[in-house]
Amino acid sequence: MMILITTAPGLEGALIEELESLGYEGEPSIGRVLLNVGYEEIPKINYFSAIAHRAFIVLKEFEIPTDTKERAFEIIKKELLEIPREERFDPSLPFAVRGERYPKEYPHPFTSVDLGIPGGSAIIERIMRKKGKRIPVNLKKPAYEVYLEVIKERVRVMINTTGESLHKRGYRIRGHPASLSTTIARFMVRLPNIDDVCDPMCGSGTILLEARLEKQGVPIGRIRSKTYGRLRRNLLPFRDVRLEDPGNERKDQRLTFGDRSSKHIDSAIANSINLSRLAEAPKGYRVYDLAKYRMRDFTQVDLSCDTIVTNPPYGLRLGDPKSVEPVYKKLFEVDRNELVLITPRDDLISKYAPEPRAVYKVMHGDLPVKIYYFK
Ligand SMILES: C[S@@+](CC[C@H](N)C(=O)[O-])C[C@H]1O[C@@H](n2cnc3c(N)ncnc32)[C@H](O)[C@@H]1O
Numbered sequence: 001m002m003i004l005i006t007t008a009p010g011l012e013g014a015l016i017e018e019l020e021s022l023g024y025e026g027e028p029s030i031g032r033v034l035l036n037v038g039y040e041e042i043p044k045i046n047y048f049s050a051i052a053h054r055a056f057i058v059l060k061e062f063e064i065p066t067d068t069k070e071r072a073f074e075i076i077k078k079e080l081l082e083i084p085r086e087e088r089f090d091p092s093l094p095f096a097v098r099g100e101r102y103p104k105e106y107p108h109p110f111t112s113v114d115l116g117i118p119g120g121s122a123i124i125e126r127i128m129r130k131k132g133k134r135i136p137v138n139l140k141k142p143a144y145e146v147y148l149e150v151i152k153e154r155v156r157v158m159i160n161t162t163g164e165s166l167h168k169r170g171y172r173i174r175g176h177p178a179s180l181s182t183t184i185a186r187f188m189v190r191l192p193n194i195d196d197v198c199d200p201m202c203g204s205g206t207i208l209l210e211a212r213l214e215k216q217g218v219p220i221g222r223i224r225s226k227t228y229g230r231l232r233r234n235l236l237p238f239r240d241v242r243l244e245d246p247g248n249e250r251k252d253q254r255l256t257f258g259d260r261s262s263k264h265i266d267s268a269i270a271n272s273i274n275l276s277r278l279a280e281a282p283k284g285y286r287v288y289d290l291a292k293y294r295m296r297d298f299t300q301v302d303l304s305c306d307t308i309v310t311n312p313p314y315g316l317r318l319g320d321p322k323s324v325e326p327v328y329k330k331l332f333e334v335d336r337n338e339l340v341l342i343t344p345r346d347d348l349i350s351k352y353a354p355e356p357r358a359v360y361k362v363m364h365g366d367l368p369v370k371i372y373y374f375k
Contacts, residue, residue: 010362047221056158080122094138171275174267176204192338198256198305205268223278
């Protein structure tokens with residue numbers, strides 16, 4: 001069975017590596033990896049991957065004419081009516097069809113939202129014919145989500161097996177206006193040694209919280225099950241799949257959170273407490289037990305640790321791009337062993353940094369950024 005797993009563009013290599021460690025071999029393309037695995041493997045991917053966003057079952061691929069909306073929708077409906085997968089749906093639970101068309105500049109005669117029309121009516125008709133029941137629709141909280149991806153004239157019909165993206169871990173109860181995606185943070189903390197790690201500009205704490213999950217070997221599925229539930233319960237055969245959660249590893253670690261804003265430090269503390277509660281971390285091994293939280297201006301005072309992993313301000317959206325320069329200068333003056341940082345500011349890196357060991361390009365939302373690794 002073909003499975004398509006999405007992630008942030010730029011993390012495909014990291015996703016391939018992670019899937020290999022789980023025993024799967026994947027084929028990368030932009031922002032996604034294609035895998036050929038058995039249906040029963042899907043819950044394992046959703047439970048253990050820390051880099052994936054969503055896992056979709058690819059049901060069918062076909063071409064459509066794109067001259068008129070009527071002709072395109074006629075073919076979509078016909079093809080959907082022929083998909084023999086309804087045994088996996090419980091017709092008493094609500095579903096939704098979502099669509100996305102690419103590339104944005106392609107002159108499709110329909111919008112992404114329009115794709116729900118042929119999709120929804122085909123599924124209702126199909127289930128009605130086979131089971132004699134009208135499956136309910138719920139666009140806000142569906143139990144199943146059918147996804148139609150249209151790339152130029154090619155349609156891919158998929159079932160979302162994840163629900164909300166796995167990058168939503170559920171531990172962030174206090175946000176940050178410039179928070180880093182958890183999956184990008186996870187990739188960053190996999191580059192250096194993280195026994196003694198600090199983030200002097202930690203914001204809501206994402207990087208160090210991912211560092212703790214990584215060190216302790218906590219599967220994302222365990223912490224998410226408390227907040228998001230598991231969509232796999234709805235897809236019928238998934239209900240019988242048993243997963244081996246190895247439990248918490250009792251690993252020591254030194255975590256130092258710094259930020260010049262007391263509000264952000266408070267957020268990092270709140271999120272730390274929540275994360276350890278969700279992860280069921282034993283006493284003595286909770287983030288709060290292992291961490292120091294410092295309200296400091298990093299340009300004035302050092303935070304000392306072996307490894308720095310950080311997401312400094314970019315100075316692009318707010319204020320003067322020059323105002324963040326002292327932070328970058330300082331990052332290359334402090335005593336440390338390894339340094340990982342994410343930024344779009346090539347100008348400041350070439351001004352202050354030595355030759356990096358590695359550079360990775362990733363998309364942070366719509367913004368192209370680079371992750372630099374120094375040793
Ligand atoms: C891009 S945000 C970090 C977001 C964080 N990675 C998260 O996921 O929430 C940058 C942070 O650096 C902090 N900051 C900016 N200049 C600083 C300085 N000189 N010293 C310490 N913190 C600073 C800001 O308060 C902000 O929280």
